[in-house]
Amino acid sequence: MSDIALIWDGHGCDLALDGNDLQLDDGLQTSILISLFSDRRARADDQLPGEDRDRRGWWADAYPVIEGDQIGSRLWLLDREKEIQETLRRAKEYAEEALAWLVVDGIAARVEVSASVPRRGVLGLAVAVKRVDGRLENYQYDVIWGAF
Template identity: 35%
Template sequence: MTYVPYTNIAIGWSAAFGRCDVRVASKGNGRGSVVIDRTPASTFLIAMGSYRRARADDRIPGVLNGVAPGGLLAKRGWPGDGLRRDGRQTGCRLWLLEDAKQTEATRQAAIRYLDESIGQIATDHGHNYSVSATWTARGRLQASASAFGTIVSTPVVVGGGA
């Protein structure tokens, strides 16, 4: 396996704002420069935080009597995937767990969704990785991916976080 290095615009999580943003290094006088990330962290954050399009056999959250809310857009998905000719998709299907029950099957589904997303990236870059999902509170999973000592985690609200 040939290793392909990472080079991305750095993305950082802001707990205060509850979102990711581009990281900028201050240079003084109100100026700065975009930080370059040479770890898998930014790539993993983008993958874990982006919606991968639901498959035909996926149960869409909010479906009542087999009718999906939102019609065509209910399956969500990364807009750029429509331009890809290889059929591959960006993002993660963790969003499908929005109204799942807090069970071991749900935790295992989260691991499968992470493996699908992060595994594709790790294969492209030629390295090993690991993924995990742990219940941290009622209705809340902590989804994590790691490689090269870099760990990226994100909370996943399950069943409305009840």
Template identity: 40%
Template sequence: MTTLTVDEREALIQRAVTISLLTWRRAEPSDKLDDDSREGWWGDSFPPVDNDRIGSRLWLLRRRSLTAQTLLDAQAYATEALQWIVDDKWANSVSVVATKTDLNSMRLVARFDESSSSPLRFTFDNIWQVINAV
């Protein structure tokens, strides 16, 4: 196995984070939907590992107001989507913070702690616009 440089590893994790957050995961049976679409990536229908799924459920927030509860739900959905990075031992832990930056804007910051280097931090300033573009 080839050893990655710090920059290569950070770029790899950044791509994984972007795919994990911006690919829409299929809604859970218990999720409230505002239409008949459960979204989701077709490849999750045949996962090589049972219950292995790609993406986030952030899209479920698309028709909600940007409230304190919406921010908490965004943090929970993003953490769920990124947990595989910890489970697969790419990082020791992940934490996500969602903040309202103005009337119609949400910032999402994901931080990964690794034992071999300083924490990695990825910021998505336009996440609310991405969620609502669906």
């Protein structure tokens, strides 16, 4: 099954075009982009950035087909955080949480994430997905800090 392909530009996603036609994605790129860069609802114990009281999230997560299933990540909570090791630890944790469904749904045997600051003002996320058939797929996303 194919998805409409999305591309990442460091600020957000856009539809991938081939001339006037939409491109399709037979792999995991689009699913990973949606998982990482859609806003998951903040937990009750999460510290919200700034004065914002909006816990965000997709409205349909209130009515999951599978109990507890949620779309997106809590990376947006890091929007105003400093570029320090604790923030990178949380970025890794939030990304792993967002991608855990790949293992639960039997698409991947393992998902590994690392977070870094490749240059000032940029969060780097490296995602390694080991498929159940043994193939290894690597994805790299550089996110402009504050573009969550």
